[in-house]
Amino acid sequence: xxxxxxxxxxxxxxxxxxxxxxxxxxxxQPSEAQRxxxxxxxESLRYGHYADVSLDDTWSKIVFERYLDVLDGQxxxxxxxxxxAYRHLETRLxxxxxxxxxxxxxxxxxxxxxxxxxxxxxxxxxxDAGLDFDxxxxxxxxxxxxxxxxxxxxRDLDELWHKRLKNAALTLDISGQDSEQxxxxxxxxxEGQLTRLRQTNxxxxxxxxxxxVTGSIDPHTEYLSPRQGESFDIQMRLSLExxxxxxxxxxxYVKVVSLVPGGPADRAGVLEPADRIVGVxxxxxxxxxxxxxxxxxxxxxxxxxxxxxxxxxxxxxxAVDMTRSREVEITRDTVDLxxxxxxxxxxxxxxxxxxxxxxxxxxxxxxVDFDAWQAGEEEFRSTTRDVAxxxxxxxxxxxxxxxxxxxxNGGGALQEANSLIGLFIDRGPTVQVRDARGRISLxxxxxxxxxxxxxxxxxxxxxxxSASEIFAGAIQDYGRGLVLGNATFGKGTVQTLSDLSHGQIxxxxxxxxxxxxDSTQHRGVEPxxxxxxxxxxxxxxxxxxxxxxxxxxxQEVQYRHYGEPWEYxxxxxxxxxxxxxxxxxxxxxxxxxxxxxxxxEEHTSVSLDREQRQREAKQQxxxxxxxxxxxxxxLGLELLDEWVDAxxxxxEEDEPIERVQxxxxxxxxxxxxxxxxxxxxxRR
Numbered sequence: 001x002x003x004x005x006x007x008x009x010x011x012x013x014x015x016x017x018x019x020x021x022x023x024x025x026x027x028x029q030p031s032e033a034q035r036x037x038x039x040x041x042x043e044s045l046r047y048g049h050y051a052d053v054s055l056d057d058t059w060s061k062i063v064f065e066r067y068l069d070v071l072d073g074q075x076x077x078x079x080x081x082x083x084x085a086y087r088h089l090e091t092r093l094x095x096x097x098x099x100x101x102x103x104x105x106x107x108x109x110x111x112x113x114x115x116x117x118x119x120x121x122x123x124x125x126x127x128d129a130g131l132d133f134d135x136x137x138x139x140x141x142x143x144x145x146x147x148x149x150x151x152x153x154x155r156d157l158d159e160l161w162h163k164r165l166k167n168a169a170l171t172l173d174i175s176g177q178d179s180e181q182x183x184x185x186x187x188x189x190x191e192g193q194l195t196r197l198r199q200t201n202x203x204x205x206x207x208x209x210x211x212x213v214t215g216s217i218d219p220h221t222e223y224l225s226p227r228q229g230e231s232f233d234i235q236m237r238l239s240l241e242x243x244x245x246x247x248x249x250x251x252x253y254v255k256v257v258s259l260v261p262g263g264p265a266d267r268a269g270v271l272e273p274a275d276r277i278v279g280v281x282x283x284x285x286x287x288x289x290x291x292x293x294x295x296x297x298x299x300x301x302x303x304x305x306x307x308x309x310x311x312x313x314x315x316x317x318x319a320v321d322m323t324r325s326r327e328v329e330i331t332r333d334t335v336d337l338x339x340x341x342x343x344x345x346x347x348x349x350x351x352x353x354x355x356x357x358x359x360x361x362x363x364x365x366x367x368v369d370f371d372a373w374q375a376g377e378e379e380f381r382s383t384t385r386d387v388a389x390x391x392x393x394x395x396x397x398x399x400x401x402x403x404x405x406x407x408x409n410g411g412g413a414l415q416e417a418n419s420l421i422g423l424f425i426d427r428g429p430t431v432q433v434r435d436a437r438g439r440i441s442l443x444x445x446x447x448x449x450x451x452x453x454x455x456x457x458x459x460x461x462x463x464x465x466s467a468s469e470i471f472a473g474a475i476q477d478y479g480r481g482l483v484l485g486n487a488t489f490g491k492g493t494v495q496t497l498s499d500l501s502h503g504q505i506x507x508x509x510x511x512x513x514x515x516x517x518d519s520t521q522h523r524g525v526e527p528x529x530x531x532x533x534x535x536x537x538x539x540x541x542x543x544x545x546x547x548x549x550x551x552x553x554x555q556e557v558q559y560r561h562y563g564e565p566w567e568y569x570x571x572x573x574x575x576x577x578x579x580x581x582x583x584x585x586x587x588x589x590x591x592x593x594x595x596x597x598x599x600x601e602e603h604t605s606v607s608l609d610r611e612q613r614q615r616e617a618k619q620q621x622x623x624x625x626x627x628x629x630x631x632x633x634x635l636g637l638e639l640l641d642e643w644v645d646a647x648x649x650x651x652e653e654d655e656p657i658e659r660v661q662x663x664x665x666x667x668x669x670x671x672x673x674x675x676x677x678x679x680x681x682x683r684r
Contacts (some may be wrong), residue, residue: 028106028113034206035100037502041213041223042097044500050436050508051549053217060093067093067108068213073146074251076160077115080150085113097213101205109205113197116392119157120194123165125188131179132165135610141167142605144251166608168291174614175325189289196294203227217508219545220495224504243302243310245271245331250539252292253278253315257540258410258463261364262340263333270328272317273463274539278325279313287313287327304332317536318596318624342383344390346397347666356673358666359394361387362405364658366412366420366467383416388423391452398634401455401669404471405662407485411466418443421474423451428478429557431470431511433494440513440554453562455673456481459665460527462535465489466512472525473514479561482572482672483527484665486535490542492521493549511549517556521549528569529576529668531661533587536596568675575671576664584634585660591627599623 045053053059072078086108089096096104120548141163142148151157165186172182203225210223244263249253253276259266280301281287290298304309309330315325342363349356368382387404394402411417414431421430422445429444458472458481476483494510512520524543535541542548565572580586599620607613625643632639 028110028200028205029202030102030106030206031202032386033502034202035102037052037500038097038100038102038206038210040500041210041505042094044498044505044507045214045217045221048436048498048507048509049217049221050511051217052070055094057091057094059216060091060095062213062216063093066088066216067105067209069146070208070212070215071112072111072116074520075145075148075150076157076164077119078112078150079115079154079157080152082111082115083150093213102209105206105209106202108676109208113200116197117194119161120190120197122158123161123190124187124194126165127183127190131169131183131186132253133169135166135170135173135608137609138606138612139163139608141608144604154474163608167606170608170610174610174617185289189292193292197298214505216547218547218549219542220491220493220506221508222506224497224506226503242521243332247277247295247299249295250276254290254293254295254298255539258408261408264330268328268330270311271314271331273535274316274317276317277312278315279311279327281311281313282541283309283311287311292629306334308332308333317539318592329672341381342386342390344394344400346394347663348668349663349666351670351674356400356670357398357404359390359397359399360405360666361390361394361402363387363409365409366414366416368413368416382419383413384419384423388451391423395452399454401457401673402452403457403563403665403669404674405459406464406468406472407459407461407661408463409465409468410463410489411468411491411552414443414467414470417467417471418445421445421471422447424453424456424475424480425478425562426450429515430474432515432517432554432557433510434513434554435510441556455669455676457665457672458483459661459668460485460488462486462489462527462533462537462541464489469520469525470512470514473518473520476525476528477514477516478559479563479565481563482529482565482668483525484529485527485531485661486533486667487526487530487537487541488524489540490520490522490524490548490551492519492542513554515557515559517553519551522551528565529573531664532586532593534589534593534658537621538600563676565672567679568672571675572668574673576668579664579667583660583664584631585657586664587634588627588631589660590659592624595623595627 068078086104089104092104096102115398151160168180168186168189172185177185207225208225212223216225243265244260245265246260248257249255256271256273256275256277258273259271260276265271271379278291279287279289280298282304288301290301298507302312304310308331309329312328312330313325314328317339319325342361344359344361347358347360350360363383366383369380391402418430425445426437427448429442431443433441433443435441456475458475460468460472460483464472464485465488469490469492472483472488475481491510492512494512495506496509497504497506514520524542538544547606580590603620607616621643625640628643629639
């Protein structure tokens, strides 16, 4: 075949592809069902949401900007003139939603779609031409462009994407891949993104717009399409299967938000909150690069039959360079219910006057066997019943105090948090719930008597949420015990799921308040004594989510104080500080938190010069390695040559880093028990 014939055939194929794409794009239209449900969503937001939602021009402007963020959050596809061509929608989206006139919204999507398809085609053409990058220049790539202005020309976007392509290739090059592997990986990435783009249908576009609409109100209000609703139901019924990790999109990456207590990932100990997943592989076959992939598609890759193995390519949360990934394996399984059950241990604290014994009860979640409870069975399983048995056992062992470990406890059954408080107080209110109309319902413990009235502490962290925050807040307000650890997650809202004519809506309907009147929303519960934070609060927590409802207060209710731990706080904090300054693991946690914050603030761009990039990465890792080896030297452990080995080495230590918080919390409770006893003796 002549060159002219080959050229004509290529042109013909290109024209056919363009015609196919144009026809497919023209078919992305709103349906009558979507027009109807748009109006239903508007009514739900106006009359059913907790907040006072006004669907007006001001709100419309917020939704317009959020819709642009949903479509092109990194300002990488649309041009300034594209956005300006649709600026007239800025004050019309409230009317569009109420009237169900969705065509203008779809039209804006189609403009984005055209730009994105052209860009992925441009990238593939560059790969066809062969990668020939010069990695010895001083250019840098900005990592986060969400606040950048829209590009004014195609040339500007070409320059941006040239940098992006170069960065992607350089990242793979530094990780040890040869040119063929790099080209194959990048081709797989961009062809996959182009294929997924071309598979977009009208339902997908409606979902994108609804995400902008509901996300403008609060992060927990959400529209679920019929398919998403079915998937949500499956997750609720089969929530104890899979790897047991909650994931969220973070730019181009999929981020681990939390681990299900007792789940496969939790038991394996290979994932931590804020880790980023960049690749997914099955037991056999190649690892699939998931950078830039939609969250639901990544979840589908991770899911699989019980007993099978999934391989994940993970960049640790502390890593500042995306080349520092490691492969981990997790066996898909059901959550071990016994791992979620409350369990106890006794921690011995050595003091000059003798050994103090502190009982610790770990509560991974607030659970109850609803079916058995509703059936009227007397011996149904629940958090409160299990904790009560553990308390009785610890009392028989003669402990000097009891500590409840609610770290990583994301909540669960509200009634269990309520009844659990009742084990430690003699009747009284526990939580206030305010609905959308401002009506406040008061929940409390109605049974007389307490199961345990001795020294008490609650250990929490950033992943302690919802019911955990209600429990910790009540114990703190009553003066019943100490709250130790980190500021909690800050989820103080209640959602309900309602059916629509097409899909469902998850709507924030109420808000939790402590008996003191303070909300647990946004701020969470602030501990009496703070520990170094192992989880970055700017990445994880209610305050890290867009449009989270604000903290506020209601009137406090009448309640009594069971103790006055604040009277001892100065002494407790002073003793804690003295111990913390001499404990290598505690010093390490404090310095690591400071270093992580410093690196995050400094690392806003990456160099496209290979040597400079490697120098920066080595410098950052050298700081992390030096910090780790200072800790290891103080503990008499073997020093490490590579910082990336730190996590696996830590898992083999007799006392893992996180254990230091447990020991220090027990020390503080022992101090509290001693000071309380001295005060009591002085009053006799």
